[in-house]
Amino acid sequence: MRVSVVIPALNEQDTVAGVVEKCRASVAEEVLVIDPDSTDRTAQRAAGAGATVVPWREVDPRAPWQGKGEALWRGVKAAAGDVVVFIDADVTSLEPWWVDALAAPFDDAAIHLVKADYERTRAGGRVTELTAKPLLRALFPELAHIRQPLAGEYAIRRSTALRLPFVAGYGVEAGLLIDVARAHSPAAIAEARLSPRTHRNRPLTQLGPMADVVAATILSRAGVADCKVSERPAWVDG
Structure with missing residues (x-):
């Protein structure tokens, strides 16, 4: 079972190198940093730490949509592993064994998604x-x-991910779940x-829009009328 780590990283120059180094010390065979047009030194520092930096525009010719889900959707396409482990670029408590622990349950063929379970410091x-x-609930x-x-730390079978839509923004985790x-x-x-x-805590001015898209994603999946979210289609049909 081959494991790929996909790290979406928009302007995360202060933390991305440390995240890459920890991931490279894990069972992962490749560590990809998906760069959504960063304007700082994120790409350079990620590459210097040993990651393969993938400018998101190079994965697919369609113009990118803004948002984390877009980076993950493109990251799944770019990855080569049987299992894709997603890791956020701003986590400062990451340990290499996190990647190992998220990948381990896939030895069971019935498992398709593994979510992190942790306490916040x-x-x-x-x-x-x-x-x-x-x-x-x-x-x-x-x-x-x-x-x-x-949780931004989770893993999915790549074959499963290729057959699912990805919500473009911060509703991506709820949608995949x-x-x-x-x-x-x-x-x-x-x-x-x-x-x-x-990790870096965000102010309420940023959390409000995040809550909006998470709520819209869950409500849309429940079939609530007029709740729509932008999402990319599955890469593979069936």
Whole structure:
């Protein structure tokens, strides 16, 4: 089983090199940094740490949409592994064994998605606790046990990811969680216990729009009228 790490990194020059170095010390055979037109030294520092830097415009000729989901969608296409492990570029508590732990459950052919399970070392997870979890409990109770539904650290079978749509923005994690459960059953989703996670906390002015797209994604998946989200289609039909 080949493992690829995909790191979406927009203007993350201060932390991306450390993330790359930790990922390269894991079981991963390749570490890709997907660069969505960074204007700082993200690409140079990622390459210097040993990553393969992939400008997102080179993956597909279509003009990119803004948002994390777009970077992940293009990253899945660019990856070569059987399993793709997503890691955020701003995590400062990352350890190499996180990648190993997220990839390990795929030895079971019935597992298609693995979400990180961790504690946060400082105030955080506000969108998770106040938006995602209440909506999942109400609309998708079969997924209410997932402790970190919006975790940026998770893994997916590449063959599965290629057959799913990707929400363009920060609703991508919620969308994939629900779509994998629908396609393969909730039992196809596992959790990997990781050590406490530290990352850059965002102000409420940024969290509000994130909560909007997460809520719209969950509501749209539940079939609520007039709740639509922009999403890229699956790379592979069927």
